Amino acid sequence: MDDKDATNYYFPPPDYSDLDLSFTSTTTDRTTTTTTTSARSSLARSSLALSFNDRLSTTTNSTSTTLHKRPHRKSDPHWTAIKAASTLSSTGSIHLRHLKLIRHLGTGNLGRVFLCRLRDYDHNTQFALKVVDRDALSPKKLSQVQTEAQILSLLDHPFLPTLYAHIEVSHYTCLLIDYCPNGDLHSLLSKQPSNRLPLESVRFYAAEVLVALEYLHANGVVYRDLKPENVLLREDGHVMLSDFDLCFKSDVVPKLETRSHRRTAGTPRRRRRCNCFSDRRPEEETVMEFVAEPTTAFSKSCVGTHEYLAPELVSGNGHGNGVDWWAFGVLVYELLNGTTPFKGASKEATLRNIASSRGVRFQVEAEEEVVAGMAEARDLIEKLLVKDPRRRLGCARGATDIKRHPFFNGIKWPLIRMYKPPEVRGLVVKKAKSQMSHVTGGSSFQKRRRLWWWKGLNSIMRKSMGAKRNLNSNQNYYCYCYANGSGSKVRKSG
Numbered sequence: 001m002d003d004k005d006a007t008n009y010y011f012p013p014p015d016y017s018d019l020d021l022s023f024t025s026t027t028t029d030r031t032t033t034t035t036t037t038s039a040r041s042s043l044a045r046s047s048l049a050l051s052f053n054d055r056l057s058t059t060t061n062s063t064s065t066t067l068h069k070r071p072h073r074k075s076d077p078h079w080t081a082i083k084a085a086s087t088l089s090s091t092g093s094i095h096l097r098h099l100k101l102i103r104h105l106g107t108g109n110l111g112r113v114f115l116c117r118l119r120d121y122d123h124n125t126q127f128a129l130k131v132v133d134r135d136a137l138s139p140k141k142l143s144q145v146q147t148e149a150q151i152l153s154l155l156d157h158p159f160l161p162t163l164y165a166h167i168e169v170s171h172y173t174c175l176l177i178d179y180c181p182n183g184d185l186h187s188l189l190s191k192q193p194s195n196r197l198p199l200e201s202v203r204f205y206a207a208e209v210l211v212a213l214e215y216l217h218a219n220g221v222v223y224r225d226l227k228p229e230n231v232l233l234r235e236d237g238h239v240m241l242s243d244f245d246l247c248f249k250s251d252v253v254p255k256l257e258t259r260s261h262r263r264t265a266g267t268p269r270r271r272r273r274c275n276c277f278s279d280r281r282p283e284e285e286t287v288m289e290f291v292a293e294p295t296t297a298f299s300k301s302c303v304g305t306h307e308y309l310a311p312e313l314v315s316g317n318g319h320g321n322g323v324d325w326w327a328f329g330v331l332v333y334e335l336l337n338g339t340t341p342f343k344g345a346s347k348e349a350t351l352r353n354i355a356s357s358r359g360v361r362f363q364v365e366a367e368e369e370v371v372a373g374m375a376e377a378r379d380l381i382e383k384l385l386v387k388d389p390r391r392r393l394g395c396a397r398g399a400t401d402i403k404r405h406p407f408f409n410g411i412k413w414p415l416i417r418m419y420k421p422p423e424v425r426g427l428v429v430k431k432a433k434s435q436m437s438h439v440t441g442g443s444s445f446q447k448r449r450r451l452w453w454w455k456g457l458n459s460i461m462r463k464s465m466g467a468k469r470n471l472n473s474n475q476n477y478y479c480y481c482y483a484n485g486s487g488s489k490v491r492k493s494g
């Protein structure tokens with residue numbers, strides 16, 4: 001049978017040689033999947049979806065395969081393998097018969113996830129295949145599958161999954177995405193003493209999650225299911241958010257906004273025209289900032305995970321983008337404290353605590369007082385866990401405001417994917433060639449090499465521009481190299 005026939009309601013027999021992979025019973029609840037081989041702890045908290053009326057306009061083609069091109073990932077070996085396999089295919093696209101299932105990774109609310117690879121082409125490149133039996137799902141869950149497929153098809157970001165293929169065969173929907181061999185943050189937390197991560201690791205994971213949320217919000221996507229269970233860890237230790245079935249999409253109007261801020265010591269002074277009539281103090285400067293936050297997003301569905309629900313979600317009067325910034329505050333709290341801030345003896349008690357006027361409390365231990373950055377972390381959490389979404393950090397201007405919080409001081413946001421992931425107990429990461437530490441800036445050789453590279457580039461640019469100008473657009477990188485370089489050279493402002 002050729003590929004054309006295969007796509008005509010033919011479901012090719014998967015390779016069952018070493019596994020029992022019958023594609024039935026896809027509705028198992030996450031909390032009851034104790035027999036799966038998933039890296040996820042069986043104590044993972046299940047998401048709830050009391051109603052789901054934010055249906056997206058998706059058309060489901062009953063037998064189709066969609067290959068999604070990703071301009072930012074075109075040199076990625078996964079794409080190379082997919083392109084080669086689809087070129088070899090008679091239909092020019094990936095079909096289930098091209099995939100070899102290796103093992104069952106886990107079962108979710110909607111379907112099963114398998115580790116797989118391309119059968120004939122590349123044996124080293126691994127993928128995760130989410131298989132959903134649409135016949136086994138209620139209309140509400142079916143709509144969640146459509147949401148997940150549609151959101152996945154939008155994404156093109158290093159901290160979010162890439163959808164390599166969307167295969168519709170018979171009553172099965174199959175989504176081919178990146179495989180994350182390092183489990184999720186929930187299982188990583190459970191391997192730590194008192195379920196708590198060191199502050200520097202929390203800063204790293206929080207920063208990457210923040211950048212992923214920023215991208216989702218810039219695309220009008222409100223995530224609504226942020227929790228450690230949904231923060232998967234890639235092979236290289238960087239994060240990948242998963243599970244987009246509870247998302248909803250809204251309009252977003254990107255804006256360039258001006259903001260006045262006081263220059264702090266060490267911030268390079270920009271050249272400004274002198275304005276004798278200005279009453280602005282000389283230390284203040286105006287910067288342009290890109291803001292793309294779905295501030296008009298609105299939904300009334302009660303979806304999410306109990307301990308992570310924002311008060312406006314619990315009250316059921318409607319919610320918007322702010323639920324993700326609340327959940328972000330809960331996430332940072334849990335990574336630092338090993339538990340969530342409003343957890344009660346039962347789910348109902350948790351919801352009551354969230355809805356009450358009780359603010360966030362910290363269990364302060366004596367030695368924590370001296371941990372550098374702990375006060376900033378608590379301040380960030382307090383600003384995110386503000387019950388009134390109108391006063392919550394992030395709700396008005398999104399990640400742009402959160403990134404500026406002192407907890408993230410020193411992070412060079414444009415370079416974050418080059419940072420070396422923290423070494424955490426229970427985590428084995430594959431080292432990438434050019435990683436740098438978000439704390440120390442990498443090995444001294446790497447630092448010197450970056451400095452030489454940057455100096456060389458700077459001098460070429462100066463020559464070509466014929467003027468002694470600073471590369472202001474990359475000031476962050478410049479400061480980074482000097483501040484983390486030999487240590488003897490600190491860049492002077494002006």
Ligand SMILES: Nc1ncnc2c1ncn2[C@@H]1O[C@H](COP(=O)(O)OP(=O)(O)OP(=O)(O)O)[C@@H](O)[C@H]1O
Nearest residue numbers: 030038040105106107108109110113128178179180
């Ligand atoms: N890309 C991936 N790489 C590695 N493991 C994955 C991947 N995606 C999912 N898994 C594993 O498969 C399991 C099921 O995932 P799935 O996304 O279907 O459900 P879920 O995360 O439990 O969420 P929900 O039930 O809300 O859909 C997860 O628990 C996770 O351990």
